[in-house]
Amino acid sequence: MLTVEQLSKTYKGGIVALNDISFTLEAHSFTAILGPSGAGKSTLLRCIPQIMRPSRGRVLFEGADLTTCSQKRLREYRSQIAMVAQQFNLVRRRTALENCLAGRLQELPLWRCLLGKFPVSLLHEGMSALARVQLLEVAFQRSDRLSGGQQQRVALARALTQQANLILADEPIASLDPESAHTVLELLRSLCVQEGLTVLCNLHQVELAKQYSDRILGIRAGKLVLDVPTAQFSELDAERIYKA
Ligand SMILES: Nc1ncnc2c1ncn2[C@@H]1O[C@H](COP(=O)(O)OP(=O)(O)OP(=O)(O)O)[C@@H](O)[C@H]1O
Ligand SMILES: [Mg+2]
Structure with a gap:
């Protein structure tokens, strides 16, 4: 339902926040994005509904390219994205x-x-x-x-x-206690499974990503370094994302 193709974002001043990122989200799935602080996770979520315009690349939502469609169409598509x-x-x-x-x-x-x-x-x-x-x-x-x-x-x-049929969640549990965090993630998961929504969620906790997601994307220094089904996520994958 969402395809991101070769997305790049360079901020004014030359900071490359996203560098050639490509992935596809299956409908009704819960995808977690992991990555160290400053990796580009928030920038990526903002570039999807064009709250922030990417420097390069395409964002295909329900088949339409959000980076080039008219403002009117963009408003219509945005109403489906929360x-x-x-x-x-x-x-x-x-x-x-x-x-x-x-x-x-x-x-x-x-x-x-x-x-x-x-x-x-x-x-x-x-x-x-x-x-x-x-x-x-x-x-x-x-x-x-x-x-x-x-x-x-x-x-x-x-x-x-x-x-909305796509929820983009940027660290939705960062300011919650552990019990509330689980409640919110369980809810997000049930919205996928029972109500057919699709969730893309930035997280800082590997364990929670493993517990709730179907798929894990890893971002490091603006690059996509991992895209695996959660069941296959290994220690080595965690190192690839986090280890210096
Ligand atoms: N508005 C901005 N102008 C210039 N640089 C920015 C801006 N927003 C973010 N950056 C830079 O872009 C890079 C990616 O930032 P981003 O906020 O997307 O990272 P993040 O993965 O969400 O980090 P965190 O886990 O701390 O939230 C960082 O180097 C950051 O300093
Ligand atoms: Mg962030």
């Missing part, structure tokens, strides 16, 4: 439910957004998404009153309300 970050990126003073609806506001006339008058069908979708991440009971709580783990699950519910 970004989930370490800092959750919720609107703090808004409720969990309102945060879920944020992914669909562009569909609504301005007056509805300003008055908070959401169509009942959309409210249903938001509530259904919260139910799927087991957060129905906090739907009407302000998001800054929720725990970190709950906030990250609201971010996933927002991705579901957005009707």
